[in-house]
Amino acid sequence: MQTKDLVALAEEFGNPLYVYDAEKIESQYKRLTNAFSKVEKLRVNYAMKALSTVSVLKLLKNLGSGLDTVSIQEVQLGLHAGFTPDKIIFTPNGVSFEEIEAVAALGVQINIDNLSFLEHFGTKHPTIPVCIRINPHVMAGGNENISVGHIDSKFGISIYQIPHVLRIVENTKMHINGIHMHTGSDILDIEVFLYAAEILFDTAKQFKNLDFLDFGSGFKVPYKKDDIETNIEELGKKLTKRFLAFEKEYGRELTLAFEPGKFLVSEAGYFLAKVNVVKQTTSTVFAGIDSGFNHLIRPMFYGSQHTIENISNPKGKERFYTVVGYICETDTFANNRRIAEIHEGDILCFRNAGAYCFSMASNYNSRLKPAEVLWKNGKGHLIRARETFEDLLQNQIMVDL
Numbered sequence: 001m002q003t004k005d006l007v008a009l010a011e012e013f014g015n016p017l018y019v020y021d022a023e024k025i026e027s028q029y030k031r032l033t034n035a036f037s038k039v040e041k042l043r044v045n046y047a048m049k050a051l052s053t054v055s056v057l058k059l060l061k062n063l064g065s066g067l068d069t070v071s072i073q074e075v076q077l078g079l080h081a082g083f084t085p086d087k088i089i090f091t092p093n094g095v096s097f098e099e100i101e102a103v104a105a106l107g108v109q110i111n112i113d114n115l116s117f118l119e120h121f122g123t124k125h126p127t128i129p130v131c132i133r134i135n136p137h138v139m140a141g142g143n144e145n146i147s148v149g150h151i152d153s154k155f156g157i158s159i160y161q162i163p164h165v166l167r168i169v170e171n172t173k174m175h176i177n178g179i180h181m182h183t184g185s186d187i188l189d190i191e192v193f194l195y196a197a198e199i200l201f202d203t204a205k206q207f208k209n210l211d212f213l214d215f216g217s218g219f220k221v222p223y224k225k226d227d228i229e230t231n232i233e234e235l236g237k238k239l240t241k242r243f244l245a246f247e248k249e250y251g252r253e254l255t256l257a258f259e260p261g262k263f264l265v266s267e268a269g270y271f272l273a274k275v276n277v278v279k280q281t282t283s284t285v286f287a288g289i290d291s292g293f294n295h296l297i298r299p300m301f302y303g304s305q306h307t308i309e310n311i312s313n314p315k316g317k318e319r320f321y322t323v324v325g326y327i328c329e330t331d332t333f334a335n336n337r338r339i340a341e342i343h344e345g346d347i348l349c350f351r352n353a354g355a356y357c358f359s360m361a362s363n364y365n366s367r368l369k370p371a372e373v374l375w376k377n378g379k380g381h382l383i384r385a386r387e388t389f390e391d392l393l394q395n396q397i398m399v400d401l
């Protein structure tokens with residue numbers, strides 16, 4: 001997308017505004033599937049918690065994607081967007097047993113990540129196939145070290161507990177049809193990913209009737225200049241080779257699955273907000289925008305660095321700014337950032353606003369959530385209307401006792 005397109009969209013739809021570039025989502029999807037084109041059965045399950053707006057789900061569905069979901073409501077949204085149950089996988093953590101049963105009853109593949117539910121589910125529903133989520137205890141160290149023993153993670157069944165899993169399977173006669181891992185956003189480099197994959201292969205050997213191996217995600221995309229990025233093409237080459245060899249060894253064709261969120265939608269997103277005030281203090285210049293962590297919380301929540309551009313004055317001389325929001329709490333988007341000279345009324349654009357931005361938005365400070373626009377074929381399509389005051393009152397019951 002070009003700067004002038006974003007400026008025009010802010011004028012057409014108002015601000016603050018989320019914009020998603022459909023072509024970028026498509027090209028990322030194709031990059032991933034091309035990297036693994038030698039795998040006969042490849043499944044990409046978009047991790048919809050990154051951005052769950054139904055028009056985006058539809059776009060991914062039309063590309064051939066499946067869905068990775070973490071709540072029954074996400075499953076329902078996916079079905080609403082037109083995904084069939086067989087294209088959805090449910091990978092929750094910490095949800096109730098009843099919720100897992102309800103999702104399984106919809107015909108969606110479930111993924112269980114604790115021994116207690118595995119035993120209970122296998123006893124009650126021995127004929128429903130179940131995938132297990134393992135914890136391979138791998139994470140990337142501060143540099144390129146592989147450190148083993150991510151023992152504190154609440155996710156997955158420890159690989160040291162596989163003997164107990166096998167005992168449960170034997171006792172209940174349940175069918176384990178997939179092995180899953182999601183090492184999270186800790187995994188920065190391919191060697192670490194491949195190392196974790198070996199652990200998954202080792203685990204898989206112990207189950208005889210698998211249909212798929214799910215390698216989760218954790219693919220990195222660049223957030224700032226010179227940022228690290230997962231080399232998907234290289235990962236594709238190396239993991240494909242290893243996967244095909246494993247299939248031979250295993251003696252049965254398997255589906256290779258991934259569940260990327262960020263990789264598919266992060267770079268496609270732009271968040272546009274107007275500068276309300278430029279405030280010079282004794283130590284810095286603040287640019288205060290018409291938004292806050294109610295709309296985009298990643299910088300405050302995770303310390304994420306979103307590139308910020310002044311699209312109203314892209315050629316202006318760069319100066320240092322601290323970009324802050326309007327929430328009555330500290331809500332700093334960026335500290336001492338070089339941005340083209342800002343005037344009150346200018347529109348700032350936050351890059352990488354596709355993943356974990358709108359989907360984490362709230363109504364804090366009784367503010368309204370922004371509108372969302374999908375950009376396709378040189379045109380902006382409204383996919384979510386800006387909230388109105390009535391939305392704030394919806395479901396409230398005013399009693400005057």
Ligand SMILES: *Cc1c(COP(=O)(O)O)cnc(C)c1O
Nearest residue numbers: 047091182217218259260261262
């Ligand atoms: C969040 C999540 C993903 C997606 O992670 P990204 O870093 O956005 O790619 C995939 N799988 C599971 C189980 C998740 O919870």
